[in-house]
Amino acid sequence: MDSLLALMTDPTAWAALVTLIVMEIVLGIDNLIFISILSNKLPEAQRARTQRIGLMLALVMRLGLLGTVAWIAQLTAPAFTLFAHAFSWRDLILLVGGLFLVWKATSEIRHHVTHSDDVSDNASSTVQLTVAAAIGQIIVLDIVFSVDSIITAVGMTEHMPIMFIAVIVAVMVMLFAALPLSRFIDRNPTIVMLALSFLLVIGMTLIADGFGTHVPKAYIYAAMAFSAFVEGMNMLVRKAKAKSDRAVSGGK
Template identity: 40%
Template sequence: MLELFIQPEALMIFATLFALEVVLGVDNIVFISVLCERLPVHQRKMARNLGIALAVAARIGLVFSISWVMSLTQPLVNVLSYDFSGRDLIMIGGGAFLLAKSLKELWMCFSHAHQQQASTVRAGIALVLLQIVAVDAVFSMDSVITAVGLTSEVPLMVAAILASAVIMVLCAEKINDYVMRYPGLKTLALLFLVMLGGMLMAEGFAIHLNKGYVYFAMAFGLIIETCHILLKKQNKKIIRRVYPQPCGWAVKAK
């Protein structure tokens, strides 16, 4: 088995799988962070860690059930002369859920009345975990079927999933803090999830879109928002240096 990991072709496949799993892992973390915001503070970290563990377990379980996963690509139902497989139905249903949930969160972000209501209404941890499991299943199915298209070597898939899981666990807290601390980043993350939900639905209807364009657009948006955050921090430092005793407008700028 060790010989497999020293072959150049296998290493390239592993790197591709690892990058894929990390990207999907970040998607999971963002969605989990948004859902966990509805929980009491003392339950958020536990729910987030449990959600990540469930995501990793689901992907590893699907890798070891390759024959069942691949059977989901066979036609299951026929609607208006179009064949839908089990995977198509999962992509459509999961994408619709992700799209609806992300749009709802965006609407609540821009609605002051609902924003105040959201701060007082707390969701039950069981409901939050159920939603996390549903989206984890969709992301896991998508990533495993894509991985199967790249290689038939199960050890490579498991290694890539475990390596990305380590990154997810190490970065989950930081990603969650940044997304929740900066409203612009949260809005950007929700817009990314809206696009991702739409893309999953499109894949379910056999409309294959290049995800690279979406990831590039979101990376560009992330760079712009990061520059905006750094600029605001720099302006605050200048205000504090020029006006040591804050006046009314300086306090408001903070």
């Protein structure tokens, strides 16, 4: 109890908490985009429940991993050497997760491109996944992102209460943002392609990280933010053009 009170009155601890919460939310964006795209392939009545289950599983995994910090720290130690490169278990997890994300994003992009002109197929393409299959795929990515998230948290602070609070707050923010993000993506088809491109980049980044080539996440998220800004401008232009066309047709 005394240690908790000391943390509550320590400005450094509060700064670490705020920084870690922001970092966890940023790292959780990848997970949130994947869950939103995947849940949009389900019947509308099942989407919100699937998102909640996926994010609650992410929370349980993160909290569970926090309880095994000593084991998590060992994941970064070299486990074996292949082609003169030392791989840790974390590297393998990132490689598997990256390959899965690249495969999933590529297959979804291919599906959207090959069915972009088929209206009848698009009408039925949202219902091509069961809840169990969706949750299964979410769990795979939850494991990858949870390990990366906890290793980041361990590297930023040594205080367990700060880690627990940051993880809980970050997942709660994701929980509230999941449904609005899912609806926004569903209403804007071009956003779907942009989000899938983000997942493809994230997957390649995980693979590079698994091979020991660290790509600063700030560069990735800056590029994603710029792409989202450009797409936002395009959406405004399309909306203005559609409004102008309606006004012209109405005048006639």
